[in-house]
Amino acid sequence: MTARKSEFSEDFRDQLDLLMRLRRDVRRFRDTPVDEAVLTRCLDAIRLAPSVGLSEPWRILRIDSETARAAALKNFETANAEALAGYSGENAKIYSQLKLTGMQDAPVQLAVYCDDSTTKGRGLGAGTMPEMRRYSVVTAITLFWLALRAEGLGLGWVSILDPEQLNRDLNVPDDWQLIGYFCLGHPEETSETPELEQKGWETRQDRLKIETR
Numbered sequence: 001m002t003a004r005k006s007e008f009s010e011d012f013r014d015q016l017d018l019l020m021r022l023r024r025d026v027r028r029f030r031d032t033p034v035d036e037a038v039l040t041r042c043l044d045a046i047r048l049a050p051s052v053g054l055s056e057p058w059r060i061l062r063i064d065s066e067t068a069r070a071a072a073l074k075n076f077e078t079a080n081a082e083a084l085a086g087y088s089g090e091n092a093k094i095y096s097q098l099k100l101t102g103m104q105d106a107p108v109q110l111a112v113y114c115d116d117s118t119t120k121g122r123g124l125g126a127g128t129m130p131e132m133r134r135y136s137v138v139t140a141i142t143l144f145w146l147a148l149r150a151e152g153l154g155l156g157w158v159s160i161l162d163p164e165q166l167n168r169d170l171n172v173p174d175d176w177q178l179i180g181y182f183c184l185g186h187p188e189e190t191s192e193t194p195e196l197e198q199k200g201w202e203t204r205q206d207r208l209k210i211e212t213r
């Protein structure tokens, strides 16, 4: 078979670039429900992700019950208050004004885990660096994030949490490591600029620095 230049058109590449530019961490959601068929399609993107040794170590919990959601939100509020207490001056002022979760109103919420004890993949590639399993889950989240964005949906990653408390509240196996708590829904707005940049917390680098050895 002769090698083709690319299976994808220039138009497609432009669209892909736009998709990546418009992927945002979303913390503000409309109350429009998420279509289940669309959600399933986006979740299927996770199955396409690379994983060390083909271990597919992702484990996904859908957080639907009032009790589980309330426990997760309380967990965030406690961790966020502790985080705020660690800042002072201008940092504390800006931090206190940031909205760092959409857990209050996101129609779909997921807790995503890495199963550190999986035997799938027979340990290939994870011998010297077992953390590669967790990185595999992160790559899967990235595909999921883009798939959602392509459907007009947004995702917000919440990491300001006490993972041990959350694991107890959600009754997860000991070998599962929390990768993140994710809020999904229809975003209130679209922007090419990260919200943390808009709010004056941090800026995105304008060029990629590459060192050579």
Ligand SMILES: Cc1cc2nc3c(=O)[nH]c(=O)nc-3n(C[C@H](O)[C@H](O)[C@H](O)COP(=O)(O)O)c2cc1C
Binding pocket: 023, 024, 025, 026, 027, 099, 100, 101, 157, 158, 159, 160, 180, 193, 194, 195, 196, 197
């Ligand atoms: C591993 C990870 C954890 C994150 N945790 C949080 C979080 O707890 N709360 C939050 O508001 N944003 C969180 N974010 C989102 C980042 O703040 C966001 O990606 C960054 O500001 C750039 O914005 P953008 O995603 O819209 O480009 C997290 C992102 C990643 C990748």
